[in-house]
Amino acid sequence: MTNDLENTSAASVAVLGLGAMGQALAAAFLRAGHRTTVWNRSPGKGDDLVAQGARRADSAAEAVRAAELAVVCVVDHGAVRAVLDATADELPGRVLVNLTSDTPERARATAAWADERGIDHLDGSIMVPVPAIGGPDALVFYSGPRAAYDKHESALTALGGRPAYLGEEPGLAAVYDLALLDFFYSSMAGLVHAFALAGADGVPAASLAPYLDTIAAILPPIAAGTAEDIDAGRYPGAAANLAMMAAGAGHVLEAAEHRGLDVSTLRSVKEIADRAVARGHAADSWASTVEVVRG
DSSP, X not given: OOOGGGOTTSOOEEEEOOXXXXXXXHHHXXXXXXXXXXXXXXXXXXXXXXXXXXXXXXXXXXXXXTOSEEEEOOSSHHHHHHHHHHHTTTOTTSEEEEOOOOOHHHHHHHHHHHHHTTOXXXXXXXXXXXXXXXXXXXXXXXXXXXXXXXXXXXXXXXXXXXXXXXXXXXXXXHHHHHHHHHHHHHHHXXXXXXXXXXXXXXXXXXXHGGGHHHHHHHHHHHHHHHHHHHHHTOOBOSSSOHHHHHHHHXXXXXXXXXXXXXXXXXXXXXXXXXXXXXXXXXXXXXGGGHHHHTO
């Protein structure tokens, strides 16, 4: 049987940073047959990867020298810059992919650093948890030079079945990342608050959970319709107007306050809706609150 690691046509890859996510990235490259070199700032990580066929480098620069594609996945921007400063002389002629989540501003700063040194650079954002890496539903955003992405698209597909190239502007992956996380964290806050509200009247969270599917199921079409309305600047509210929904939010707020729950998030939701109503959007849809959110 032929070992995938004998595939000499596959790109050679370096993975810099062996936290849980970095190890998952390296393992996915190995499974896809890529010659993979790994490096971590602190020793003691990567034994499993070496057992799978990875080569362990003694320095970040050594790892980069062994690869055509260098993938950085570390804890924060400061760690990224430390790695890049240590490998700056080795990176020209290779493609650098930074998969460390951060802000669009820092992604653009890293891109500018790379451009000044003649380094091909892509910024990326991983949108799935560690166990999903390499799977068919793993979504990873990329932004930066199209030529750099096209050169290693096949290798990057090893990380997941849903690579999404967004465009040349280097901050785009981070913009998409933060926008989706904005939705996720707000949703998680609402979920926990809903369980707390039900629990205040003795309803276990596990008893409420099965019925949340009704809400979850209507979100995809609502998201698509809301996006279309916001982009068009029109907010038809015939099916569900903002005045009605603001009143409903008020009922939830009143009940939560009466039960002594923290209502800081709910109060903000209600205040934004009320301000949009005051601006004349009572007959419009909830999408009209974007006018308030935009300030």
